[in-house]
Amino acid sequence: MGNTVSFGGPSVVSAVEASGEPEPDRPVPRRLLTARGLGDRLFRYQLTATGLAVLAIMAAVGLFLLLRAAQALRVRGLKFLTTAAWQPDVHNFGIAAVLTGTLLIAAVAVTISVPLAVGTALFISDVAPRRLRRTLVTMVDLMAAVPSVVYGLWGLFFLQQHVIGLSRWLSDWLGWIPLFTVDGTRPGEPLASESVYTASTFVAGIVVALMVAPIQCSVMREVFAQAPAGEREGAYALGATRWGMIRAVVLPYGKGGIIGGTMLGLGRALGETIAVYLIISPVFVIQPHILQTGSNSVSSLIALHYGDASTFGMSALMAAGLALFLLTLAVNFTASSIVARSRSGAQSEA
């Protein structure tokens, strides 16, 4: 007990008084849920059953893909990861090419979308005129809901022709970097065929970037908006400029949101099917030159071949789908663990 306190008269007296009182008088919190009625028990069982059902559905996705893929995976073993060709009917197939393509497209997309998304999110949360903010937020959220096939159409019929200049410029000036090399062209040659620049990883990446940027932006903006007003005002009171405040308060606070939003966009970019399928011309070699025509991705491989696949071919496609599934799952788990560990998430648990 605390009656050895030596602070002064009154506190000692009160402590003695407190200790003199009998112990059981301390308020004990009322215990809830001691006697559950029948209705409540049924309710709990039902809800738990729903939770189980959802879990079962989610587990079924992985399980059935694995079951169906087993046949193909048994045939190829580890070569499934290292082969670039896709000829399942002669048992020569693997995801080296499509997986590289998927990763490259996602990398291009994230490289383009993240600066845009961070900039726009900061713009909406801190720079934009107050009247505009609600409109901009609504616009970003709406854009995140625009179907991917619309982005695909735009990429195919609009961007494809207009991006050639940019591709050529990049390959002319940065062609010495292997990533930007385009076979069959020389820098500064004006008459080179334009078709070598179309249907490339780069074009698909731009389209996917525009598709995921609103999603990333909306996640980031939400976190930026939660940055504590007291700290913002403190920074201003210390004489920070607006950018100084953003760097000192908003960005450190929103780090988790930036990473989480980026990963969420990455997950979407990895799994995007239709927009990519419409734009690229599929090749089954590892294509590291992002500006050159020809690319591939796991999901567009599935969309391309599911119709004419034999039973074994279908099993091979299931194996490719399983690989994509595991990849996005890994990205998502990383994202949610980063967001959960960061300070940004702390206040969303209201």
Add this chain to the structure above:
Amino acid sequence: MTVVEETGLTEGRGEGTDVRTDADGPVDAVPGTELPDRPRRIGGVSRSGVLSLAGAAVSGLCVAVLLFGEVAPFSGALGFTVTAYAAFLAIYAVLTGLEEDRQAVRDRVMTVVLWTAAVLLFTALTLVVGFTAWRGREALPHGNFFTQDMQAAGPLDPLTHGGIAHAMLGTLIMITIALAITVPLGLACAVYLNQIPGRFSRFVRTIVEAMTALPSIVAGLMVYAVWILGLGMQKSGLAAGFAISVMMLPIVIRASDVVLRLVPGTLTEAAEALGAPRWRTVWHVVLPTARSGLATAVILGTARGIGETSPVLLTAGFTAALNGNPTDGPMISLPLAVFTFVKSPEPTMIARGFGAAAVLMALVLVLFAIARVIGGRGPGHQSKRQARRTAKASRRDEQRFAELHAPALQLFDSGSHDDTEQTNDSGDSH
């Protein structure tokens, strides 16, 4: 640039505690004089700011013209823009640096960069939507586009033949099936995650969160593996509905979970304290409180589900005919119709594809607008009509209580009233 930002700092301005710190505004406060009682400007326009912005823009343009026309062998519209922009930024930094310190220069330049990022993104997005709507203008004015299917129309037929009625019906049926599965299951699961905490529900939540970015084609593959390969069913609208449900379920659960978490704990505690069993608390307190948010979650999930192509591609098959029976025969949805239309080289088919895409986009827009209207408020905030209804109900309750306990209440009421009056009086007399 054209922003005057007022932070919470300025709210106490009537009390004379506000000090104007002039880090980035024009230096006009002479030390020693009385400081004006004005809020600090954090962004905002000043004459010199506008002038240096305009000057930098003009000279950036001039530098680019000079480089491209006279000095260096650059070419291309894009290169021109990039050079002009870089020159503009550099010159703007120098101009601002003439009268400001380094912090302020950095602030000004970054403000311009943020504006650029936002303008760039919004322009690109507007371009995407506008382009589709613009190209859809060829097919949309034809009435038959909305009432006929493509059964009788060949690829070479003009736009006055054939339409997307079959795709519209297909989308409607598929999304109905998906909603019939997703709404009860998703909402119940979200309630489970919130109401029955524990290790298992945390695990379910983790899995659901990881599944939100499930590639839609994987959802399609899963239903293909189970329903078509496993159970030997044919491709149909029902299978597509299942595939869309698998894709939508995590999205709806996660969004509803977030909304339910925002229901004030005091409300549920009040219900518990009144002795309500848990299920009554959920049914009468939690769900009604979160109603608008839950509707938003469902509608946003619907918007995603309607727009997905790949699950439908794998599971619904393809047809040009109107098919109203989801259990029998192939069916087609709007995004799938867009996809198949634009794969054709015929201009009329491509025009139909854009028309269908515009319809799809309009559908998403309408859903989104509905979500905004009913979901604009957080949990616990009521619309005017709801507030009126609640007020009426509580007036009725009050009357009921008054009738039940009339004498007791009367006594208690008047007693406490007198008490306060007395204390007030004594306070005044001091």
